[in-house]
Amino acid sequence: MTTKPARTRLAPSPTGRFHLANARNALYSYLLARQTGGQFILRIEDTDQKRFVPGAEEVIVRSLDWLGISPSESPFHGGIYGPYRQTERREIYLQHAQLLVNGGHAYPCFCTSERLNQMRKEQEARKVDRVRYDGTCRLLDPDDAARRIAGGEKYVIRFKMPYEGTTTAHDHVRGDIVIENKYLDDYVLLKSDGLPTYHLAAIVDDHEMKITHVLRSAEWLPTFPLHVQIVRAFGWDEPVWVHPSIMLKPSGKGKMSKRDTAAAMKDGHSIFIDDLNELGYLPEGVLNWIAFMGWGVAEDDVMTLDQMVERFSIDSLTPSPAAINFQKLDHFNGTHIRLLTTEDLAARIKPYLTGAGLDVPHETLLKVTPLIRERLVTLDDSLAFATFFFKDTVEPNPEDLIAKGLDAKQSAEIARRSHEILASLPDISHQTAEPPMREYVERSGYNANQVFGIVRVAVTGQRVSPPLFESMEIIGRENVLERLRNAAQMLEKM
RNA sequence: GCCCCCAUCGUCUAGUGGACUAGGACGCAGCCCUUUCAAGGCUACGACCGGGGUUCGAAUCCCCGUGGGGGCACCA
Numbered sequence: 001m002t003t004k005p006a007r008t009r010l011a012p013s014p015t016g017r018f019h020l021a022n023a024r025n026a027l028y029s030y031l032l033a034r035q036t037g038g039q040f041i042l043r044i045e046d047t048d049q050k051r052f053v054p055g056a057e058e059v060i061v062r063s064l065d066w067l068g069i070s071p072s073e074s075p076f077h078g079g080i081y082g083p084y085r086q087t088e089r090r091e092i093y094l095q096h097a098q099l100l101v102n103g104g105h106a107y108p109c110f111c112t113s114e115r116l117n118q119m120r121k122e123q124e125a126r127k128v129d130r131v132r133y134d135g136t137c138r139l140l141d142p143d144d145a146a147r148r149i150a151g152g153e154k155y156v157i158r159f160k161m162p163y164e165g166t167t168t169a170h171d172h173v174r175g176d177i178v179i180e181n182k183y184l185d186d187y188v189l190l191k192s193d194g195l196p197t198y199h200l201a202a203i204v205d206d207h208e209m210k211i212t213h214v215l216r217s218a219e220w221l222p223t224f225p226l227h228v229q230i231v232r233a234f235g236w237d238e239p240v241w242v243h244p245s246i247m248l249k250p251s252g253k254g255k256m257s258k259r260d261t262a263a264a265m266k267d268g269h270s271i272f273i274d275d276l277n278e279l280g281y282l283p284e285g286v287l288n289w290i291a292f293m294g295w296g297v298a299e300d301d302v303m304t305l306d307q308m309v310e311r312f313s314i315d316s317l318t319p320s321p322a323a324i325n326f327q328k329l330d331h332f333n334g335t336h337i338r339l340l341t342t343e344d345l346a347a348r349i350k351p352y353l354t355g356a357g358l359d360v361p362h363e364t365l366l367k368v369t370p371l372i373r374e375r376l377v378t379l380d381d382s383l384a385f386a387t388f389f390f391k392d393t394v395e396p397n398p399e400d401l402i403a404k405g406l407d408a409k410q411s412a413e414i415a416r417r418s419h420e421i422l423a424s425l426p427d428i429s430h431q432t433a434e435p436p437m438r439e440y441v442e443r444s445g446y447n448a449n450q451v452f453g454i455v456r457v458a459v460t461g462q463r464v465s466p467p468l469f470e471s472m473e474i475i476g477r478e479n480v481l482e483r484l485r486n487a488a489q490m491l492e493k494m
Numbered sequence: 495g496c497c498c499c500c501a502u503c504g505u506c507u508a509g510u511g512g513a514c515u516a517g518g519a520c521g522c523a524g525c526c527c528u529u530u531c532a533a534g535g536c537u538a539c540g541a542c543c544g545g546g547g548u549u550c551g552a553a554u555c556c557c558c559g560u561g562g563g564g565g566c567a568c569c570a
Contacts, residue, residue, distance in 0.1 A: 013570050048569055113568075129496045131566075156568055174499070183497050183566090191568040198570050222498055222565040245500085246564065252505080254563075292519080298508045300519050318507075320500045321563050328506070328520045338533075374533035385531085441529085452529035464531040 005038035006212045010064075010071065011202060013045045014056035018063040019256075020271045020324065021217050021247050024290045028244060029215045030069040031312040038212070042074035043205060044085045047195045063273035067283045068305055081209040086201050093196040096204045096234070097157045097189055105233035106189055108145045108155045109137035133158065133186040157190035159199070159230065167225040172242045173317045179225045187226055199223065203230045211239050213314070218243040218321075242314050245294045245321050252323040268378070269326040280352060280378030282340075285333030293322050302335050334377045342369050349382040356383055358390040367474045371466035385466055389474055394461030394483060401457050401491055403450035412491035414446060414454050419484040428477040430469035437469075458487030 008029035012022050026040075033040035042064065044057055057075065064070050073079025083089055100106035111119075116133075123131045137145075138160065149155055162181045169177045189200040196204070206214055220227075221243055231238050249260045256264075256271055270276055276286050284304065291308055292300050296318045303311070337345065346362070346369040353360045372385040388394050402411045421436050422428060441451050456468050459480055465471060472480045 011570090015570075045570065051569065109568095116568090124495095127495075131496090158568095171499095177498070179498070185566085188568050193568080195568090197568070202570090217564095218499070219564060219570090224498090243499095248563075250505085252562080292506060294506090296507055296509095298518065300507070316508095318500095322507090323505060325505050325520065331520055334533085372532095375531065377532095438529095448529045450529090456530065460530095462530090466531085468529060 003036050004212075006032050006036040007038050007041065007210050008033045008213050008215060009041045009043055009206070009209065009211050011043045011045050011205075011216070012060055013048065013051065014060065015048065015051040015053055016056065017272045018056075018060050018274065020273075020290060020293075022060070023063065023067060023273055023286070024244065024247070024293060025215050025217060026064060026069055027067070027287060027290055027308075028242075028295070028312070028314070028317070029213070030071075031309055032213055032215070032314060034309045035312060039072045040069070041079065041081070041209065041211075042071035042077075042084065043209070044075055045198065045201065047086050047191075047197065047201055049087070049193075049195070059274060066277055067273065067287055069287075086205065087195065089201075089205070090194060092208065093190065093200055093204055094194065097196070097200060100159070100189070100230075100233055101157060103233065104160065105230075106157050106159050107138055107140070108149060109133075109158045109186075109188075110140075110145075110148060110153055110155050111137060112154075130183050130185075132182075132184075135186065138186070154192045156188045156192050158186040159189050159226070159233075161186050161226075161229070167229055169225045169228040170238075170241065171221070171224065172240050172314055173244065173319050177221065177224060184226055184229075187223075189230075199226060199230060203227055203234075206239055207231070207234070207236050213240045213242055215242045215244065215314075218246045218319075240314070242317065244317050245319055247293060248321050248323045250324050250326065252321075256324070264326065267326070269329065271324065280380035281329065281333050282336050282348070282379070284336040284339075285329065288332040288336065289329045292328075293324070294318050302332065302339070330377045337376050337379070338374055340373075342366060342373075345369050345373060349379055349386075352380045352382055353386065353390065356387070358387065360390055364389060364474060368466075371470055371474075375466065388460045388462065388465070389471070392479075393486075394459070396457045396461045396487060396490075398490055398494060400463050401454060401487055402494075403446070403453050406446070406450060408491050408494040410446075411454050412488050412494075414444070414451055415458055415484055415488035415491055417444070418451065418455050418458075419481060419488060422472075422477075422484065423481055428472055428480060430467075430473050433472060434469045454487070455484070459483050 010022065010026040010029055012018070030040040042060070046052055061074065061076055071077060073081060073084060075084045097106060101108065119134055120131050137158070161184045165181050166178055167181055167184070171177055187199055188197050190196050224241065228238065246255065248254060249256045261271055264270055265275065268279055270279060273286070287305060288303055291303065294317055295312070296316050340348070346365045349369065350360055350365060368386050368389050372382055375385050376382060402408055403414070417440060418437065421440055422433060425432055425436065441448050444451065452468055456465055457463055459472055459475065
């Protein structure tokens with residue numbers, strides 16, 4: 001591809017959590033920028049001070065960093081097109097709003113919210129197709145308006161939307177979108193607090209920051225023609241507009257709600273990036289999962305970030321809404337876990353183990369890791385599979401100690417015998433331990449399931465574990481023997 | 495209610511008029527491997543929303559239905 005460097009942006013508001021849709025827009029933006037040798041930047045859209053959530057900006061940056069798709073310009077990274085926080089750009093919007101007013105594309109409006117509410121009520125009563133600003137202040141004499149502003153009267157700046165005609169906006173994913181202007185409105189561009197609304201701020205910033213491709217969620221489609229009109233009113237060139245599909249809840253019925261996110265969390269899943277991190281997901285897995293939600297690839301498969309950079313194209317983005325599929329997340333996560341080197345995986349597992357209060361010697365962890373690797377879906381699954389390696393004793397459930405089809409007495413015998421056999425061995429490596437144990441299975445008349453099952457529960461404290469003999473080798477001779485003794489005693493008392 | 499968008503297996507998707515007996519992935523089922531659980535391998539099941547056109551020929555183009563989604567703020 002011989003495209004010129006793309007400048008892309010992620011422009012979230014610091015009003016809540018950083019979720020899947022944010023991450024996916026960020027990913028695609030990042031991919032496009034890196035692929036073309038351009039820049040991916042982060043701009044904070046904090047013009048709604050009422051909804052501002054302290055700390056939200058940090059979560060955004062942390063999430064991006066964790067995913068490995070950090071911006072090169074942002075309030076935190078700096079950059080020559082800053083400031084990257086909209087509240088710090090007031091003057092710029094003020095000037096641009098004035099430009100629009102001077103050009104006859106916008107006008108000051110003094111209508112109070114009370115009047116607006118009443119107006120809306122009346123229009124609804126009349127059952128108009130589209131409730132829309134009635135244009136009262138459009139007719140104001142400019143000098144008059146200027147005097148009222150000078151007099152300190154509160155006002156907003158509204159866009160002067162044509163009452164007739166149509167607007168055609170071109171979305172790269174969907175093609176031309178045509179709408180009759182009468183269904184649009186005289187949107188407020190500058191609020192009475194002097195801060196811009198999204199419509200003005202985003203358009204001005206994207207231009208000022210030399211953004212070439214605007215990637216944003218399809219929720220913006222309804223006001224997309226407005227944005228195009230604003231760009232044209234300024235006389236600027238349009239960026240390439242790209243609206244990836246909306247993400248739906250797993251059932252496919254609507255967007256994720258509070259309820260849905262809570263339900264997902266109960267299931268060990270989440271749409272929030274910081275949650276995913278804590279839940280034990282890998283950034284690689286999350287990225288791979290997100291990548292395919294709205295990006296149509298013929299043979300989708302595991303992909304690394306670098307491979308995505310290579311293969312990504314805004315031409316293959318899909319327009320239809322996509323249901324979130326957490327099972328696929330699990331699949332990709334497991335796959336990426338298996339792709340990690342032992343050292344890497346061990347390092348990532350460790351916090352989950354130590355976090356549970358376990359003392360985790362690194363050498364032991366390195367031996368354990370290959371044993372549990374293909375059993376992990378998330379990193380915290382390591383707790384279920386590896387805890388017994390790092391404890392001095394285990395407390396098996398007595399009932400689990402009794403093998404299927406046998407009674408306590410027989411099971412005790414097996415435990416005792418196994419102890420004897422293992423105790424007689426020079427070492428307990430799986431190479432030396434397995435043959436005599438298998439021989440015992442043959443001779444005893446019990447089956448492998450029964451014998452190894454008892455030993456497994458005795459030694460690991462659980463019915464499900466990594467491979468028995470390899471595990472015993474790591475646990476160590478003395479420890480294994482003791483656990484077997486305890487189990488035999490337990491069984492004999494039953 | 496109005497506007498906009500969308501429509502291929504349960505889900506994510508490939509498909510840009512003939513190469514489609516419609517391909518892949520997840521999930522699901524079965525088999526193999528196996529001391530448990532996984533992982534892995536193999537196999538099966540499984541879709542072009544409906545109706546009209548256009549065309550020699552339509553999953554692919556057009557129209558109308560229907561269904562789903564999104565949006566109708568001095569929020570983004």
